[in-house]
Amino acid sequence: MNISELANELGVAVSTVSRVLSGNAEKYRISQKTVARVQQAAEKFHVTPDPLGAGLRRGKSGIVGLLVPDITNSFFSQLARAIELRLRSSGVAVQLCDSAEDPDTETALLEKMLGRRLDGLIIAPVGMSSPALLEKLRNPTMPIVMVDRPLPGLDSALVALDNRSAGQKAATHLLEKGHKKLGCLRGDPGSESDQDRFAGVEDAFREFNIDPQSLISEGGSYSREQSVAAARALLSAPERPTGIITLSGQGILGLLETVRAFELKIPADLSVVAFDEQPWSPLIEPPLTTIAQPVDEMARKVVQILEQKLNTDTALEPREVFAAELIGRSSVTSPREK
Amino acid sequence: MNISELANELGVAVSTVSRVLSGNAEKYRISQKTVARVQQAAEKFHVTPDPLGAGLRRGKSGIVGLLVPDITNSFFSQLARAIELRLRSSGVAVQLCDSAEDPDTETALLEKMLGRRLDGLIIAPVGMSSPALLEKLRNPTMPIVMVDRPLPGLDSALVALDNRSAGQKAATHLLEKGHKKLGCLRGDPGSESDQDRFAGVEDAFREFNIDPQSLISEGGSYSREQSVAAARALLSAPERPTGIITLSGQGILGLLETVRAFELKIPADLSVVAFDEQPWSPLIEPPLTTIAQPVDEMARKVVQILEQKLNTDTALEPREVFAAELIGRSSVTSPREK
DNA sequence: ATGAAAGCGCTAACAG
DNA sequence: CTGTTAGCGCTTTCAT
Numbered sequence: 064m065n066i067s068e069l070a071n072e073l074g075v076a077v078s079t080v081s082r083v084l085s086g087n088a089e090k091y092r093i094s095q096k097t098v099a100r101v102q103q104a105a106e107k108f109h110v111t112p113d114p115l116g117a118g119l120r121r122g123k124s125g126i127v128g129l130l131v132p133d134i135t136n137s138f139f140s141q142l143a144r145a146i147e148l149r150l151r152s153s154g155v156a157v158q159l160c161d162s163a164e165d166p167d168t169e170t171a172l173l174e175k176m177l178g179r180r181l182d183g184l185i186i187a188p189v190g191m192s193s194p195a196l197l198e199k200l201r202n203p204t205m206p207i208v209m210v211d212r213p214l215p216g217l218d219s220a221l222v223a224l225d226n227r228s229a230g231q232k233a234a235t236h237l238l239e240k241g242h243k244k245l246g247c248l249r250g251d252p253g254s255e256s257d258q259d260r261f262a263g264v265e266d267a268f269r270e271f272n273i274d275p276q277s278l279i280s281e282g283g284s285y286s287r288e289q290s291v292a293a294a295r296a297l298l299s300a301p302e303r304p305t306g307i308i309t310l311s312g313q314g315i316l317g318l319l320e321t322v323r324a325f326e327l328k329i330p331a332d333l334s335v336v337a338f339d340e341q342p343w344s345p346l347i348e349p350p351l352t353t354i355a356q357p358v359d360e361m362a363r364k365v366v367q368i369l370e371q372k373l374n375t376d377t378a379l380e381p382r383e384v385f386a387a388e389l390i391g392r393s394s395v396t397s398p399r400e401k
Numbered sequence: 402m403n404i405s406e407l408a409n410e411l412g413v414a415v416s417t418v419s420r421v422l423s424g425n426a427e428k429y430r431i432s433q434k435t436v437a438r439v440q441q442a443a444e445k446f447h448v449t450p451d452p453l454g455a456g457l458r459r460g461k462s463g464i465v466g467l468l469v470p471d472i473t474n475s476f477f478s479q480l481a482r483a484i485e486l487r488l489r490s491s492g493v494a495v496q497l498c499d500s501a502e503d504p505d506t507e508t509a510l511l512e513k514m515l516g517r518r519l520d521g522l523i524i525a526p527v528g529m530s531s532p533a534l535l536e537k538l539r540n541p542t543m544p545i546v547m548v549d550r551p552l553p554g555l556d557s558a559l560v561a562l563d564n565r566s567a568g569q570k571a572a573t574h575l576l577e578k579g580h581k582k583l584g585c586l587r588g589d590p591g592s593e594s595d596q597d598r599f600a601g602v603e604d605a606f607r608e609f610n611i612d613p614q615s616l617i618s619e620g621g622s623y624s625r626e627q628s629v630a631a632a633r634a635l636l637s638a639p640e641r642p643t644g645i646i647t648l649s650g651q652g653i654l655g656l657l658e659t660v661r662a663f664e665l666k667i668p669a670d671l672s673v674v675a676f677d678e679q680p681w682s683p684l685i686e687p688p689l690t691t692i693a694q695p696v697d698e699m700a701r702k703v704v705q706i707l708e709q710k711l712n713t714d715t716a717l718e719p720r721e722v723f724a725a726e727l728i729g730r731s732s733v734t735s736p737r738e739k
Numbered sequence: 740a741t742g743a744a745a746g747c748g749c750t751a752a753c754a755g
Numbered sequence: 756c757t758g759t760t761a762g763c764g765c766t767t768t769c770a771t
Binding site for chain 3: 756757758759760761762763764765766767768769770771
């Protein structure tokens with residue numbers, strides 16, 4: 064049953080029912096009695112306004128799209144959870160899309176979402192987009208907020224970590240412990256976040272006046288295979304690093320796998336700082352020193368920006384940057400004397 | 402620009418544009434020339450049929466709802482990812498809802514989704530629903546598929562693990578190694594899946610003719626705190642179990658935390674079998690023996706059932722059960738001699 | 740305080 | 756092969 068049938072049933076106008084059910088009774092000064100009658104009947108017959116009809120009329124779908132590279136990655140699942148929770152309380156639904164870290168899929172997905180007339184778009188991008196798509200994105204029909212990383216060439220609002228200083232924090236921690244030779248397990252060296260983190264590591268080297276030659280890095284994508292390959296390369300280097308920083312959230316998995324294969328011990332043979340705190344980081348042997356992102360705060364900010372763009376038509380595109388926190392645990396010690 | 406404006410622009414009827422753009426050109430035998438002209442213009446002006454209008458007309462939104470207890474739990478995030486991927490290829494979008502393991506939230510969310518006139522509902526339930534909601538769910542306006550666990554009182558299609566034999570497998574593995582005293586870290590003992598897993602464990606005890614008194618269990622919810630409390634209780638028992646099975650996916654986190662606090666060593670002091678394979682299960686020290694669910698196959702089945710219900714109006718509600726796989730690793734050994 | 744009616748953008752039935 | 760048109764369910768302006 065829909066609201067006009069309900070209206071018939073009650074002998075009132077559709078508009079009255081509509082006003083009551085969409086919470087505008089007061090605004091239109093519907094009588095207490097009518098309100099009660101309508102609500103009661105609506106309850107009884109399980110009547111709710113069809114969002115399709117309402118959406119069509121209002122020109123809004125009540126849905127925002129959320130595009131993540133990998134919902135399986137705990138950073139993104141935490142983000143998704145927090146974003147959905149907050150948006151829900153504003154009556155907005157979240158459409159989930161997973162690009163599987165693949166730029167082409169991402170492009171296809173963005174095209175789809177753009178066509179779906181969503182109310183807004185939250186994008187955690189992987190790659191760069193085609194010029195055609197980029198142009199559409201630049202003149203969006205809906206507010207866009209990027210998280211985690213910017214989409215190259217797009218100046219939309221962005222919520223991200225201060226990656227550079229996060230990288231610096233990680234490296235400084237190791238350098239302070241006396242490590243001289245460090246390895247970085249990079250994610251996608253083409254991504255801005257990866258570059259920034261690495262740049263931060265280099266900053267630390269400069270600050271400590273250590274020869275940048277002592278810093279080696281490997282990596283090429285966020286895939287498990289690539290992480291493993293990179294880890295192997297790092298651990299097979301002529302002069303093996305005494306400390307490794309995994310710059311991408313998933314990198315630690317590849318590293319741990321490889322460390323095991325090489326029969327190395329953390330931290331005796333190798334100190335490790337891992338990007339992204341995970342639920343299991345404190346629980347493994349040894350507990351991992353990590354760089355944690357303030358996921359919840361970031362989610363809050365994303366939603367806040369989005370809602371602001373939804374409600375006002377100001378065209379400002381803020382870049383909000385959050386500080387990472389180094390959580391010191393036992394995967395880092397001073398290097399063994401030779 | 403919408404399709405009727407496009408039609409004007411081209412001097413053709415809206416219906417023609419509609420037919421071309423919704424892929425029915427062939428069916429209506431639109432001329433090659435017109436098709437080309439329309440497609441080209443649509444491309445040029447970025448015109449896609451508004452799904453709100455189309456949906457309203459067709460009576461379908463093109464969206465299915467996915468309700469999970471915790472997207473942060475890797476079982477559910479893998480499930481969500483696989484489901485979204487498959488549904489996407491049928492042009493269906495996925496609305497994500499996270500009930501945070503809370504029955505009340507779940508109820509509220511289900512009410513919302515029911516009202517949203519989604520095309521279908523995929524539910525991984527937490528608790529039991531109010532009788533009122535249950536009745537709505539029983540006469541659903543859309544196909545419903547449950548995953549992981551049934552919603553008590555609802556006979557909709559279900560895709561789940563063969564929990565009983567999974568529990569049995571886990572216990573048998575421990576019992577075969579010579580363990581006599583086992584502990585179960587349960588999730589929510591009110592949930593059917595938890596009960597089945599536990600029943601499976603009891604089956605194994607019976608099969609091995611071991612006194613059921615040697616089987617103790619603790620737990621009350623899926624929360625981290627409860628897991629820790631349960632783990633503490635288990636490890637503080639008068640006669641400490643030599644082996645523990647974590648029946649819920651998150652339980653292992655609480656157990657590991659507690660094992661660490663108690664300064665116990667796995668597997669020397671305690672053998673462990675953990676439900677749900679996680680990306681890090683093989684990588685920690687010691688690598689965990691786990692019970693793995695065939696997530697991808699389960700996702701495939703969910704989507705298959707849903708699409709079948711979407712396309713035909715057969716009212717069959719299959720219960721599909723999948724076999725768990727025990728992945729043997731080093732967290733289980735024979736118990737120390739006393 | 741409420742009703743009547745227009746129209747959001749689309750598809751499908753019907754017409755030719 | 757293509758056009759015309761009704762109407763999906765709703766909100767909102769206008770009218771009273």
